[in-house]
Each structure stands twice: as structure tokens, then as C-alpha cells.
Amino acid sequence: xxxxxxxxxxxxxxxxxxxxxxxxxxxxxxxxxxxxxxxxxxxxxxxxxxxxxxxxxxxxxxxxxxxxxxxxxxxxxxxxxxxxxxxxxxxxxxxxxxxxxxxxxxxxxxxxxxxxxxxxxxxxxxxxxxxxxxxxxxxxxxxxxxxxxxxxxxxxxxxxxxxxxxxxxxxxxxxxxxxxxxxxxxxxxxxxxxxxxxxxxxxxxxxxxxxxxxxxxxxxxxxxxxxxxxxxxxxxxxxxxxxxxxxxxxxxxx
Amino acid sequence: xxxxxxxxxxxxxxxxxxxxxxxxxxxxxxxxxxxxxxxxxxxxxxxxxxxxxxxxxxxxxxxxxxxxxxxxxxxxxxxxxxxxxxxxxxxxxxxxxxxxxxxxxxxxxxxxxxxxxxxxxxxxxxxxxxxxxxxxxxxxxxxxxxxxxxxxxxxxxxxxxx
Numbered sequence: 286x287x288x289x290x291x292x293x294x295x296x297x298x299x300x301x302x303x304x305x306x307x308x309x310x311x312x313x314x315x316x317x318x319x320x321x322x323x324x325x326x327x328x329x330x331x332x333x334x335x336x337x338x339x340x341x342x343x344x345x346x347x348x349x350x351x352x353x354x355x356x357x358x359x360x361x362x363x364x365x366x367x368x369x370x371x372x373x374x375x376x377x378x379x380x381x382x383x384x385x386x387x388x389x390x391x392x393x394x395x396x397x398x399x400x401x402x403x404x405x406x407x408x409x410x411x412x413x414x415x416x417x418x419x420x421x422x423x424x425x426x427x428x429x430x431x432x433x434x435x436x437x438x439x440x441x442x443x444x445x446x447x448x449x450x451x452x453x454x455x456x457x458x459x460x461x462x463x464x465x466x467x468x469x470x471x472x473x474x475x476x477x478x479x480x481x482x483x484x485x486x487x488x489x490x491x492x493x494x495x496x497x498x499x500x501x502x503x504x505x506x507x508x509x510x511x512x513x514x515x516x517x518x519x520x521x522x523x524x525x526x527x528x529x530x531x532x533x534x535x536x537x538x539x
Numbered sequence: 540x541x542x543x544x545x546x547x548x549x550x551x552x553x554x555x556x557x558x559x560x561x562x563x564x565x566x567x568x569x570x571x572x573x574x575x576x577x578x579x580x581x582x583x584x585x586x587x588x589x590x591x592x593x594x595x596x597x598x599x600x601x602x603x604x605x606x607x608x609x610x611x612x613x614x615x616x617x618x619x620x621x622x623x624x625x626x627x628x629x630x631x632x633x634x635x636x637x638x639x640x641x642x643x644x645x646x647x648x649x650x651x652x653x654x655x656x657x658x659x660x661x662x663x664x665x666x667x668x669x670x671x672x673x674x675x676x677x678x679x680x681x682x683x684x685x686x687x688x689x690x691x692x693x694x695x696x697x698x699x700x701x
Contacts, residue, residue, distance in 0.1 A: 296678075299685030300666045304600065305659030307667070331685070334692040338660045339596035341645050342556035343638035352555045352569050357547060360573050364543065364580050464545045498549045 298324045302331035303338075433460060433504060447517075447534040449499070454509035454538065461503040461517065466495040469519050476520040477505055478528060482513045492524040512538050547576055553592065553638070554599045560661045561603035571602050578602075604663040644694040652687030655680050 294317060300306050301314040318325045436442055442455040450463030461477055469475055477490040495501040505515070516532040551572060558571035575598055579586070586594055645653055655669045664672075670680040 293678075293681075296681035296685045299688050300659070300681050302688065303656060303659040303684055305664065305666045305669065305684070307665045330692060331688045333593055334688050334695070335656075335660065336593040336596045337641050337691070337695060338645065338656060339557045339600060340553060340592070340638050341641040342560040342661070343553040352551065352565075352572055356569055356572065357544075357551070360547065360576050361544065363573070363577060367577070367581065498545075500545075500549075 294321075294324055295327055298328050299331050302328050303335045432458070433502060436460065437462065443538075445536045445538065447536050450501075452515050452536045452538070457508045457510065459505045459507055459509040459512070459515070461493070461501070461505065461515070463495055463499065463501045465499040466501055467499065469494060472522055473519050474522050474524065475501075475517055475533075476524050476528075477503060478516040478518065478532070479505065479507050479512050480514040480516070481511055484513070487514075487516060487528065489524060489526055492520065492522075509538055514538060543580060546579075550592065550595055551576070554595060556638075557596055557599045557661075558603045561600065561663060562606060567606055568603075571599060571606060574602055575599050600660070600663070607663060641695065644691055647694060648687050648690060652683050652690065655684050656687045656691070659684060 294314075297306065297310070297314050298318065301311055301318075306314060314324075318328050436455040436458050437453055437460070439455050442453050445452040445454075449465040449467075450461065453460045453462050466475070474492040474494050476492045478487040479490050480487045490505050490507065491503055493501050493503045514535060514537045516528070516535045518528045518530050518532040520529060554575050555568050555572045558568035558575075559565065562568055562571065575595065578598070579595075585598075645657070648656070655666075655673065658664060658669045658672065659666065666680050666684065667677060670677045673680065675683075
């Protein structure tokens with residue numbers, strides 16, 4: 286590819302990323318991207334930027350630009366109606382709890398990225414994309430994300446409800462999966478605690494905070510098969526060696 | 540169902556906002572909002588990881604353009620909704636941004652770059668039609684779209700100064 290052609294193709298890649306190429310041109314650029322690392326990299330960069338243009342249209346505050354408050358109940362009624370025959374139609378349809386788990390997984394995916402990546406910092410993200418070593422870490426993080434989603438969607442996962450979320454276990458994996466957890470007070474974080482079977486004292490585990498939507502998914506580095514309970518408390522940043530406040534949740538794994 | 544409601548509460552404004560901007564009428568935007576969430580409920584497997592917000596924006600844009608297409612014969616480009624895995628890494632950035640910051644970054648772009656980008660995204664027209672509307676050569680439009688997207692990305696990559 287000579288320089289002139291290269292430049293023109295990168296421009297077309299940008300238009301494709303915006304979604305403004307007619308189908309025939311889009312097919313041609315798509316095929317090129319599949320075989321050209323430089324254009325693929327440019328496409329990956331610009332496609333997410335193009336999606337951000339859509340974010341500028343989010344409607345907040347002004348009631349004139351918000352959907353009717355009647356719409357949500359209407360959608361939920363429709364969903365309930367569609368779900369009803371699903372329970373009776375055999376293996377083709379998902380069981381209700383699996384659908385719920387899928388929705389939870391979908392809701393938490395972006396916060397998974399927050400926990401695993403942005404818990405470091407944005408500069409780290411830039412560096413990650415540039416170095417092979419960092420790419421490996423990123424791949425591991427994605428791998429963990431996919432394992433988590435697979436666990437949460439699995440029909441043999443166990444779900445233990447708590448206010449604002451669930452504890453989910455599957456095999457040797459254990460997760461705190463919150464969908465509506467309030468932000469902790471300034472200077473505080475949530476900390477997980479685990480109680481091993483036969484133990485009298487809890488052991489400190491990971492600290493975490495929910496994202497701005499109250500969503501947090503935290504894989505805990507313990508085997509739930511050897512655990513009797515999981516607890517969550519509010520602790521100072523950096524965590525504590527033993528709980529300093531009354532736990533907001535204590536969940537027996539029985 | 541509770542988790543799905545949480546999902547709706549978190550994302551319905553962006554879905555409605557994109558649909559409203561593209562279609563220009565509240566009734567159509569509400570129809571798209573309902574279609575998108577019912578589709579998500581019935582086919583959650585369509586989402587294959589990456590950033591959910593970025594994905595649902597693409598789905599909403601495509602559904603909105605479908606509606607426009609049904610109203611008139613058009614020739615729009617579409618985002619792929621199911622993405623190769625490696626692309627999802629870039630979407631991480633999406634979760635750090637809010638609408639106000641994106642609007643500010645867009646507003647900072649020169650009009651000659653901002654207008655073709657917004658036309659391409661929200662009007663759903665091809666670069667050829669953008670060039671005709673702006674009365675600018677096609678090659679120039681393509682370059683401006685690329686320059687604008689790169690500049691937008693650089694602006695949004697900057698850390699927020701509190």
C-alpha cells in the first residue's frame with residue numbers, strides 16, 4: 286500500500302467507524318480492516334469515539350426530553366407477558382433465574398472494566414494499549430471478565446440474595462454482585478470478609494466501591510466450598526484487618 | 540426482572556436521547572426505546588462483552604435508522620452491533636465519560652469537523668450526502684471526519700481536572 290492510498294484508506298476507515306459509508310463501501314473497508322493491522326488499529330480507536338457522539342444525546346433533567354413515565358411500566362408488563370409462556374415452553378427458553386442473571390451480568394460488565402482497569406488509572410490504560418506486557422495484563426483482565434460472566438450465567442451457579450445485590454458462587458469461584466449499592470461515605474470503602482468453615486473469626490478480603498450506578502462485581506480470592514459465610518462492611522480506605530463497623534450484610538453460604 | 544429494571548433505569552435516557560435526536564419525535568423515540576429493551580430482554584446473548592453503554596448506543600442508532608428507512612427510502616451506513624473481541628478494549632473509555640463532557644468536547648471541535656460527524660451519526664446519511672449538503676468535496680469530508688474523530692478522542696482522553 287503506497288502512502289497516498291494508505292492515507293485515503295485511513296480516512297475511509299474513519300467514515301466507516303462513524304457508520305456513514307454506504308453498504309458497498311462498508312463491505313470493502315470491512316474486508317480491508319480484517320487484513321490490515323494499521324487500519325484495524327485506527328478503526329478500533331475511532332469506533333468507540335464515534336459511539337461517544339451518541340452519548341452527547343443523553344437526556345437528563347429536562348422533562349421535555351425524557352420519555353413518558355408510563356413507558357417503563359409498559360415495557361415491564363410486556364416483558365412479564367413474554368416471559369410467562371417461556372416458563373412452560375421447555376429447554377429452548379431460559380429459566381427465569383438465568384434471565385435475571387444474564388441481565389445482571391449485562392448491567393455489570395462496564396463496571397467490571399472499572400474494577401479491573403480503572404481501579405488503576407487512565408494513564409495505565411494508555412500504556413496498556415502500547416506495550417506487550419500491558420496487553421497481557423489486559424487480556425488477563427478480559428479473561429477474568431469472561432469467566433465471571435460465564436459463572437454468573439451458568440445454570441449451576443448458586444445465588445444468595447442480599448439487599449441491593451447477590452452473592453454468586455459457582456464451583457471454586459465466589460462473587461459479590463451488587464446492582465444498587467450506595468456510595469460509601471467520603472474516605473470509606475466497602476470491604477468483603479469471609480468466614481471459613483469451622484473458623485471463629487472472619488478474614489479480610491477485597492475492598493471495593495460501586496460505580497456511579499451502584500453497580501459492583503467483585504470476585505473474591507477464596508473457594509466458596511470451604512467458606513461458611515461472606516460479609517460486607519464499610520471500612521476506611523485501604524481496608525481493615527478486622528471489621529470496624531457493623532456489617533451491612535452477612536450471607537451464610539448454605 | 541429487578542436486575543433488568545436496574546438496567547433500564549441506568550440506560551433508558553441515553554437510548555431515548557439518541558433515538559429522539561435521530562428521529563426528531565418523541566413518539567418514535569419511545570417506540571425505539573421499547574423495541575431496544577424488549578430485544579435485549581429476548582436476546583441478551585447479542586451483547587458479547589465490552590462496554591454495554593457503547594453497545595446499546597450502536598443498537599439504538601441502528602434501530603432508529605431502521606425507522607427512518609421505513610419512513611423514506613434512504614441509504615445509511617450501519618454500525619456492526621456484534622463486535623470482534625479485540626474492539627471491546629477501547630470501549631472501556633466509554634464508562635468513564637458523561638454526556639456533559641462529550642457535549643463539551645464536541646462543541647470545542649471546529650464546526651467544519653463537528654457538523655459532518657453529527658450528520659453522519661444522527662442523520663444517518665452517507666459521506667456522499669454529507670458532502671452534498673455541506674457543498675464540500677467528498678475527499679475533504681472524509682478527512683474532516685477523521686480529523687474530527689481523532690481530535691474528539693484526544694480531548695476525551697485528557698484526565699478530568701476537578
